[in-house]
Amino acid sequence: MFDKLWEYLQFPFVRYALIVGILIALCSSLLGVTLVLKRFSFIGDGLSHVAFGAMAIASVANLTNQMIIVMPITVISAVLLLRTGQNSRIKGDAAIAMISVGALAFGYLLMNIFSTSSNLSGDVCSTLFGSTSMLTLRLSDVIVCAVISFIVIGVFLFFYNKIFAVTFDESFASAVGTRTKSYNLLLAIIIAVVIVTAMKLVGSLMISALIIFPALSAMRLFRSFKAVTVFSVILSVVCAVVGMVISILAGTPVGSTIVAVDVAAFLLCTVSGAVVSAVK
Amino acid sequence: MSMIEVKELELGYENRTILKNLSFSVNEGEYLCIVGENGSGKSTLMKTLLGLQKPVGGEIILGDGLRKNEIGYLPQQTIVQKDFPASVREIVLSGCQARCGLRPFYNREEKQLAEKNMERMGITKYAKRCYRDLSGGQQQRVLLARALCATRKILLLDEPVSGLDPVVTAEMYELIESLNKEGITIIMISHDISAAVCYASHILHIGKKIFFGTREEYMRSDTGKLFITREESAEDV
Numbered sequence: 175m176f177d178k179l180w181e182y183l184q185f186p187f188v189r190y191a192l193i194v195g196i197l198i199a200l201c202s203s204l205l206g207v208t209l210v211l212k213r214f215s216f217i218g219d220g221l222s223h224v225a226f227g228a229m230a231i232a233s234v235a236n237l238t239n240q241m242i243i244v245m246p247i248t249v250i251s252a253v254l255l256l257r258t259g260q261n262s263r264i265k266g267d268a269a270i271a272m273i274s275v276g277a278l279a280f281g282y283l284l285m286n287i288f289s290t291s292s293n294l295s296g297d298v299c300s301t302l303f304g305s306t307s308m309l310t311l312r313l314s315d316v317i318v319c320a321v322i323s324f325i326v327i328g329v330f331l332f333f334y335n336k337i338f339a340v341t342f343d344e345s346f347a348s349a350v351g352t353r354t355k356s357y358n359l360l361l362a363i364i365i366a367v368v369i370v371t372a373m374k375l376v377g378s379l380m381i382s383a384l385i386i387f388p389a390l391s392a393m394r395l396f397r398s399f400k401a402v403t404v405f406s407v408i409l410s411v412v413c414a415v416v417g418m419v420i421s422i423l424a425g426t427p428v429g430s431t432i433v434a435v436d437v438a439a440f441l442l443c444t445v446s447g448a449v450v451s452a453v454k
Numbered sequence: 455m456s457m458i459e460v461k462e463l464e465l466g467y468e469n470r471t472i473l474k475n476l477s478f479s480v481n482e483g484e485y486l487c488i489v490g491e492n493g494s495g496k497s498t499l500m501k502t503l504l505g506l507q508k509p510v511g512g513e514i515i516l517g518d519g520l521r522k523n524e525i526g527y528l529p530q531q532t533i534v535q536k537d538f539p540a541s542v543r544e545i546v547l548s549g550c551q552a553r554c555g556l557r558p559f560y561n562r563e564e565k566q567l568a569e570k571n572m573e574r575m576g577i578t579k580y581a582k583r584c585y586r587d588l589s590g591g592q593q594q595r596v597l598l599a600r601a602l603c604a605t606r607k608i609l610l611l612d613e614p615v616s617g618l619d620p621v622v623t624a625e626m627y628e629l630i631e632s633l634n635k636e637g638i639t640i641i642m643i644s645h646d647i648s649a650a651v652c653y654a655s656h657i658l659h660i661g662k663k664i665f666f667g668t669r670e671e672y673m674r675s676d677t678g679k680l681f682i683t684r685e686e687s688a689e690d691v
């Protein structure tokens with residue numbers, strides 16, 4: 175088995191895929207805790223559908239660099255969704271449901287009418303569930319992904335304490351003069367960037383899983399924000415690597431394999447968390 | 455000049471006004487208790503004082519060189535906080551937030567301040583424990599320590615004893631009183647009128663009738679008498 179893996183690793187595209195997968199897993203898990211606890215997960219879900227719609231526009235327009243369209247549309251939607259979400263919870267939820275289902279329908283329609291591709295359902299399927307494009311990455315894709323990841327990680331580290339304060343208790347933070355509105359905006363933008371980047375790996379339907387599962391798993395075991403954040407990053411990277419290796423060896427789809435490993439890790443953490451607290 | 459002066463304040467959400475014609479002032483070292491029935495707008499008033507929401511009308515003047523990042527606040531507990539994975543030290547440190555500005559990490563002075571305030575609240579031994587595993591009284595001490603990191607001058611407390619048992623409640627009141635004696639101005643919301651008339655120097659009663667004055671004036675006033683007797687008879691039942 176290791177021989178086989180070694181053999182695969184000789185191909186540059188396999189190495190690129192692994193690097194990109196690790197970077198994406200790292201970035202997406204960083205914000206998981208905040209997303210879960212701030213009840214932002216619904217925004218994450220809505221955004222991934224918007225990103226799908228944007229992707230459809232980009233592929234219909236036959237752009238070579240789809241990011242040029244997908245990134246701005248998703249970021250703008252993130253800002254808008256955050257606005258509506260804050261006014262009132264119920265109205266916000268409805269708005270998000272409308273936008274995400276709308277984007278999904280619109281995107282599929284566009285692809286159906288205008289697509290010149292002979293393999294339409296294949297295209298749609300790979301946008302939704304992650305694609306083999308993971309294995310057709312070029313060096314430039316890897317570099318773009320690395321740059322985005324370093325920016326995300328840098329922003330997260332720089333604002334770590336602010337993000338903690340805003341997530342734990344927004345009204346306190348704002349009462350003592352932290353600019354919570356700006357930080358919420360920043361969070362929404364990072365989430366959008368992460369989602370667009372992560373679409374490559376797991377497709378738009380499963381991004382939320384990649385973001386949320388590691389955080390939920392870590393919360394079963396650890397009890398400080400720092401420990402939860404560190405553990406969820408490690409877990410996410412490990413799951414991504416394991417998932418990719420399995421998918422290379424067994425020929426399963428990359429995205430769903432990674433998410434399946436994440437789910438398994440979540441179950442494992444839940445059980446061990448329960449055991450630990452029972453022993454105490 | 456007063457620390458906080460409120461003139462003809464009108465409170466509300468969106469278009470709905472909850473309270474009108476509210477005027478009062480708080481001077482340095484005073485202990486103001488805000489009382490009134492549930493839903494009368496006490497929390498709304500506090501949020502407006504903190505600038506978390508805009509007043510519908512009137513004005514709030516911060517005096518005596520009080521800046522917005524010198525106010526300590528203990529909010530009514532929210533559901534999000536209850537299952538948050540955070541250690542006591544992380545939470546208390548986050549009270550130093552306003553001092554940092556854009557600086558990403560806490561400096562030594564701020565870390566010492568956090569340690570000192572944990573000591574002051576008697577929670578140093580829980581520093582590494584998870585907030586959600588603590589009892590209600592311990593949790594309130596953590597939030598109080600955090601508020602103390604944010605201020606040396608004034609504390610705004612929204613129902614600091616709700617959900618606590620009588621012994622812990624008494625401890626909490628003692629703690630707040632000792633802070634007041636150290637010179638920190640206190641504005642506290644409470645629906646425990648007997649505690650209010652026991653500890654506060656001034657009382658603001660909001661509701662259909664608004665009363666503002668010293669504790670003695672309150673006990674002589676009609677609003678006060680009515681509320682105190684009603685409270686006592688409720689306790690007898």
Ligand SMILES: Nc1ncnc2c1ncn2[C@@H]1O[C@H](COP(=O)(O)OP(=O)(O)O)[C@@H](O)[C@H]1O
Pocket residue numbers: 467472490491492493494495496497498499
């Ligand atoms: N976010 C909100 N939007 C609209 N109305 C609110 C909001 N929060 C509270 N209210 C209303 O404002 C009134 C006063 O609430 P509040 O200030 O919490 O009262 P208290 O703290 O005195 O119990 C209540 O009638 C409540 O229904």
Ligand SMILES: [Mg+2]
Pocket residue numbers: 496497498530
């Ligand atoms: Mg209240």
